[in-house]
Amino acid sequence: MLLENKTAVVYGGGGSIGGAMARAFAAEGARVFLAGRTPAKLDAVADDIRRAGGLAETAVVDALDETAVNGWVDSVVATAGSVDISVNVISHDAIFQPLVDMPVADFARAMEKVARTFLLTGQAAARHMVKQGSGVILHFGGSDSGNSMPGIGTVQIGSDLVEAMRRQWACELGPHSVRVVSMRTGGIPETVPDMPQTEPIKQQMVDATLLGRAATLEDVGRVAAWLVSDHARTLTSTQVNISCGAFVD
Template sequence: MNHTPTTDTTTTPAAVGLLAGKVAFITGASRGIGAAAARLFAQEGAQVLLAARTTDQLKAVTEDIRAAGGTAEYAACDLADGASIRAAVHHTLDRYGRLDVAFNNAATIVPPAPMDRVAEADLDHLYTVNLKGPWLAMTAEIAAIRATAGTGAIVNNSSIGSLIGNPALPAYGAMKRALNSLTESAAISYGPEGIRVNAIAPGTTLTDMMYMWDQHSPGIIDQYNTRTPLRRAAHPTEIAQAAAWLLSDRASYITGATLPVDGGMHT
């Protein structure tokens, strides 16, 4: 089965930039959905700060954005290290003087297995990166938005696996479901200040993480495409488009939502 989306919106120009005039912070921005988001946000008018562990890849994406006429900087950031997260957010303020929006995209995965075969160390790693990491990032981002822009928006990258059970990735799904709860709580806490917090729940998306899973479990992409009404996987830019919209002023009355971006899989 063909895994390639029928459309790729990476070069489609926006009539009016969704994020014009905003400063955006993006974790996990060196590849996949995060890199697509960095390119798209810059194309939509934002000044972007890319954060991830892989400096070489961050530099390459940053240079691509600049070559296309965008404004971008990068900072090394490890979601397992709270000081590293705070330093990356502070670098955004040092470079641009403010923070308006943030996309907490970075995540990790462990080998697929039933719950009784997931190593305790893998569970701890998923907790540290996929739940504690976004918690720490949101704390730093909220403080930065509050101190500079005053109002803003945050989007957390969850997963369709947070909305439906997945026996192959039980711990991953559990952390993502907890992230949805954290998103809702933050939306309630910071809504009165004008800070919106939402999440997106991508379905099958053609990222390195998905290809790794397909190598471990051959045919899993095809299986999920069969279960998806649109009968295909998403391009990372399609997921980034949803995040950009939720971060933009066009979604100004939406907070506390977890938006499925899954081709109808969860329908």
């Protein structure tokens, strides 16, 4: 198995993306620790993993709370012996509004959340990974393509911030054999609620691809498991495009 004897922490582990990654990590042999704010969602993912024969534990952790994040990661290492994989997929406070009309306080609050959570969770993992001389920090959903469009407010800016942090983390942690990578999709229809008004959005995701299909949650999990495995040990400071050709590099 790709991740045998590895320990993974997943912030937002009860969500669709975090859950897909956690299930895939566990299926490849990792011991998975799920963090989030909603116990029922975390337990649902953990139960799926356990029914499939995997190892999963849950904890209510606010990924914006420095003391909570550091304490939880320290407890994971005390229990499992290491932290080999760290993933943060908590939701961002996206504000769909032209910047010219956006209150400064709203913009600052949205950016502060992104910066704070990725710095805190990155620091908590990096401290242990540097001592170990190994580890992978995985980001999801960012884009450094420079593309944007009117009216999406903080969405692209927040994503670019995540990618900028990925590059800086990779630069600083590379000498310690710690990798930092990110994944990018053109949208995952499964994550969009099934409502009449959302069907055109899901179809647009498919129509924008070159393969005639969009990435699935299973695709996300499988690629993520490979990326954090030693099979991808040459990859760092890069973004992996799983958009099915919606984004052409």
